[in-house]
Amino acid sequence: MATQPILLTEAEIALLSKEVGRSSLMGKTIATNQKDVDAFMQLPIDIPGHGEAGGYEHNRHKQNYTYMNLAGRLFLITKEQKYADWVIEVLEQYADKYLTFDFHVQKNTNPTGRLFHQILNEHCWLFYTSLAYSCVASQMSEAQQQRIQERIFEPMLEMFTVKYAHDFDRIHNHGIWAVAAVGICGLAVGKREYLEMSVYGLDRNDTGGFLAQISQLFAPSGYYMEGPYYHRYAIRPTCVFAEVLHRHMPEVDIYNYKNGVIGNTVQALLSTAYPNGEFPALNDASRTMGITDMGVQVAVSVYSKHYGLDDNLLGMAKIQDAVWMHPCGLALSQAFEQATADREIGMPFWPSxxxxxxxxxxxxxxxxxxxxxxxxxxxxxxxxxxxxxxxxxxxxxxxxxxxxxxxxxxxxxxxxxxxxxxxxxxxxxxxxxxxxxxxxxxxxxxxxxxxxxxxxxxxxxxxxxxxxxxxxxxxxxxxxxxxxxxxxxxxxxxxxxxxxxxxxxxxxxxxxxxxxxxxxxxxxxxxxxxxxxxxxxxxxxxxxxxxxxxxxxxxxxxxxxxxxxxxxxxxxxxxxxxxxxxxxxxxxxxxxxxxxxxxxxxxxxxxxxxxxxxxxxxxxxxxxxxxxxxxxxxxxxxxxxxxxxxxxxxxxxxxxxxxxxxxxxxxxxxxxxxxxxxxxxxxxxxxxxxxxxxxxxxxxxxxxxxxxxxxxxx
Incomplete structure (x- = not known):
């Protein structure tokens, strides 16, 4: 019943392990992630109940999934058992409590989850936690795996695709997170039908699912219709799920789909940024989001691996001073290391x-x-x-x-x-x-x-x-x-x-x-x-x-x-x-x-x-x-x-x-x-x-x- 890491092979893990302790972008990324995860693991594990949006409970659940995701990969890369043990313990405590939580009281138009005030955040939780689970499931007994699947993942899958089916096929940044979370979780628990559902929609008729999302939300130029702020938010599940499909549904040929829309949309997002790296506040938007956002880091790494590199992307990596802790990020890190050995990488200058x-x-x-x-x-x-x-x-x-x-x-x-x-x-x-x-x-x-x-x-x-x-x-x-x-x-x-x-x-x-x-x-x-x-x-x-x-x-x-x-x-x-x-x-x-x-x-x-x-x-x-x-x-x-x-x-x-x-x-x-x-x-x-x-x-x-x-x- 044990699952395999969804985004890493044994050969790729070995290559990433060689970066531990190095001064490369990947080496620095691994070290930074270790420092952050180690500090969080020192805190008592807490699975809180309901709270306000943005309050302690909200942010603790967010921190839990963020650090589980990182710890799962750090276990594979560093071979340190403490990371797997911590992820498993957190999952065990969620399995104890998740179904005891009722749904939040609805305070706006978004449907609610058991953990968060809106289902979007629950999608995020499942997205990251499923990736973490796939990294540590080999260290769990079959009974542990079954309990976690039955008490967390299966209820979530049912909630997202049945109770809130209308939100699952919604053409929106919420919809991208929904399909990515369900598809990844389906792989993690060995239910491939959820991956198919996530790609083609609930009714398999092109009105929903990942392919419909990227076809309708992204223009041929790659521009995302809700503007750079929401583009920055949607780019992470878009790129991560594209990498999942590249590995597990190669027949989709996702990186060439719709004339390379994944690559186009990464370039489009980067080309909107001001010279200081912040994104213009087109449509509803924060004025503080920029290219150092973690989702943009993932996007630059994915683009570098699958579409090629230029000086602007190398300059972007220089500003970010980090890469995605993944083979895509390793490709960018190695290219940056090779380029900087020969010359100084300048700041990116995107053309008009x-x-x-x-x-x-x-x-x-x-x-x-x-x-x-x-x-x-x-x-x-x-x-x-x-x-x-x-x-x-x-x-x-x-x-x-x-x-x-x-x-x-x-x-x-x-x-x-x-x-x-x-x-x-x-x-x-x-x-x-x-x-x-x-x-x-x-x-x-x-x-x-x-x-x-x-x-x-x-x-x-x-x-x-x-x-x-x-x-x-x-x-x-x-x-x-x-x-x-x-x-x-x-x-x-x-x-x-x-x-x-x-x-x-x-x-x-x-x-x-x-x-x-x-x-x-x-x-x-x-x-x-x-x-x-x-x-x-x-x-x-x-x-x-x-x-x-x-x-x-x-x-x-x-x-x-x-x-x-x-x-x-x-x-x-x-x-x-x-x-x-x-x-x-x-x-x-x-x-x-x-x-x-x-x-x-x-x-x-x-x-x-x-x-x-x-x-x-x-x-x-x-x-x-x-x-x-x-x-x-x-x-x-x-x-x-x-x-x-x-x-x-x-x-x-x-x-x-x-x-x-x-x-x-x-x-x-x-x-x-x-x-x-x-x-x-x-x-x-x-x-x-x-x-x-x-x-x-x-x-x-x-x-x-x-x-x-x-x-x-x-």
Whole structure:
């Protein structure tokens, strides 16, 4: 009845054992895991009862499965019996108690388990514990194995595939964990039918199961529709279960399935990261997740073994300073060791990339543009013009974020949640996640008539997507992308075109942003910007309010204090200092009237759930409009040494010359030159489309999506 290790052969165990005590990445990984597991094993074994999400009981069960998983492999690699004995003792105590626990009281929409407040966490427990069991089962009597299977694994398998069958085939990150856990457990207890069920779904009709999950959740580009935060969470069961199938169902040819979707999705996840290794907070997301996450470590190791290596992956391994404790990780460790013997491995620099969305790649895209300045600092611009992202989606199609100098400059709020902080609604999503964080005004974009995109209707939002216009990154002087969102407000067409431009005389690339809105009648347009730091100067007078009122009464506006405002005649300038860098934003609208409103989150927040963060909004009223703005990065400030260099930028003005359905023309004036930018507004345009426009008696002509020209300042 004894099972064999699911993910290791005897020959592979022997190779891993040779790494013990070495200074290689694998050697360091084994040593770190030994240290952590040894410390945890010193604690009394505890199988607690029910507790709040994120509370002691939750985290103790999580620690138990985490360290059982590591200890099981350490037993095989180090041959130290203490690791197997500890895993067996923990399993014995779970076998004593598991069926004595009733199901948690349901407090949200997720079904509950016996150990955790939601079944997802129970999936995780089974996933890791089944792997651990397969490593130590040879050290157990047949009676022990039968008892553990009958009192833990079989009830869980029944719960996941019968009681909660609807959740098992759910196309979602929860579903990936469910099928991976059940499939691995089926192998561990010698019931292969559960592996088949996990691959092909309960009804074997392609509507559920692992193959359906990776076919529908991952686009051909590899992008995961819920965004990098949930991608980071889903990548671990995806890659581990892929390795299980590679070994136990080779007929599936999983690493070549759907044109290599496993490899594509690993590359896609890595290519979304900011230069500091953190993932942009697209959709509901923590702002603190990055490439050192254990799931990403597994993904890099799997990719290296099955798809090959390049300097970016070696650089990623250098940052992670660890690998998956598995033969895939050993392959990466050996490659890194060989490469570093010959040369210094640099930091990874992912190229600009457009990642299409949807099962067939026809549901919009996410754009990631990168450009380096003269000091090799990486600037990254992200724009969302893809799908909504299901229940975790934000209402922010055409929203952007911007990163340079090691910090996010045009910022994303992230989700409204205090993960695992039990007093804050048990660590679950807060009401403010819906009432503020997911609302359009909470993002760097335009809100029409103070209403949210798709009117906060998830079903409606899931039925539409952005439309890519162009993504051009082949020039060192200008890189840009443009997209349309024509179904997100009733009666409105929206187009956003964003560029990073190198202009002579400027110390860093300039961010150029054109946001065009077409609709019947007159409307209010709020062009918002989320920033961090201290306002340094403006070019308009504003009034600060000693008695605060809210920015509005719904759709996120009710959570914003209106702290100051001022009328704008022409182009508005707002300059701020964020850490050691100055930023100057200049913006205007083709409508004559304008007002800048400074806001701060925190209104209508009696439980202090929201972080207090500033923003400013350029408001314009009228008919069809084009917002045009530039953001200049400049100067240096050091408070310790009282140094301040170039506190004022070189850009003097941006002006909308004209716009229509064919194209838009704007002019940027710096201290030394005037740069004219001409952009196509034709959805059907190509690289060779000819454009002829006339504004104010001046002819403008160009070929392709956009063109630039410059002349000296008169």
């Amino acid at each position: 990339v457009e990642l299409n969305e949807g099962p067939t790649g026809e549901s919009g895209a996410q754009g990631f543009i990168r450009m380096q300045d003269k000091n090799q600092d990486v600037f990254q611009l992200v724009m969302n013009y893809g799908q909504h992202g299901m229940g975790h989606g934000n209402f922010d199609t055409l929203g952007i974020t911007y990163f340079n100098r090691g910090q996010e400059v045009l910022r994303e709020y992230g989700f409204g949640r205090w993960v695992n902080v039990e007093p804050k609604f048990g660590g679950r999503y807060l009401d403010e996640n819906k009432t503020y964080a997911r609302q359009t005004i909470a993002h760097n974009m335009v809100t029409i008539d103070q209403t949210c995109q798709n009117y906060f209707d998830v079903e409606r939002a899931d039925s539409v997507h952005g439309i890519p216009h162009f993504f051009k990154v082949d020039s060192d002087s200008i890189k840009g992308m443009s997209a349309f969102a024509n179904d997100h407000y009733d009666g409105f067409e929206m187009q956003r075109s964003v560029f990073m431009v190198n202009i002579d005389g400027l110390e860093a690339p300039l961010l150029l942003d054109l946001y065009r809105l077409n609709g019947e009648g007159e409307h209010q347009y709020d062009y918002s910007h989320q920033y961090e730091g201290q306002i340094i100067r403006t070019n308009f007078d504003y009034t600060t309010h000693t008695e605060l009122d809210t920015f509005g009464d719904k759709d996120g506006y009710q959570h914003l204090w209106r702290v100051a405002d001022g009328k704008v005649d022409g182009t508005a300038l707002v300059s701020w200092l964020q850490n050691n860098t100055y930023y100057t934003w200049l913006g205007t609208s083709s409508n004559d009237n304008g007002e800048v409103i400074f806001t701060r989150t925190g209104a209508n927040d009696p439980s202090f759930n929201l972080r207090s963060e500033p923003a400013f909004t350029l408001r314009s009223n009228g008919g069809n409009t084009l917002f045009a703005s530039v953001l200049e990065t400049h100067g240096y400030f050091n408070e310790e040494f009282e140094q301040s260099v170039t506190a004022r930028g070189q850009v003097k003005n941006i002006e909308v010359i004209g716009h229509n359905n064919l194209g838009s023309v704007v002019e940027i004036t710096t201290a030394s030159q005037v740069v004219t930018v001409m952009i196509s507004n034709q959805q059907s345009a190509t690289d060779t489309t000819e454009h002829e426009l006339e504004f104010n008696g001046q002819q403008y002509s160009w070929s392709g999506f956009y063109a630039l020209s410059s002349r000296p300042v008169a």
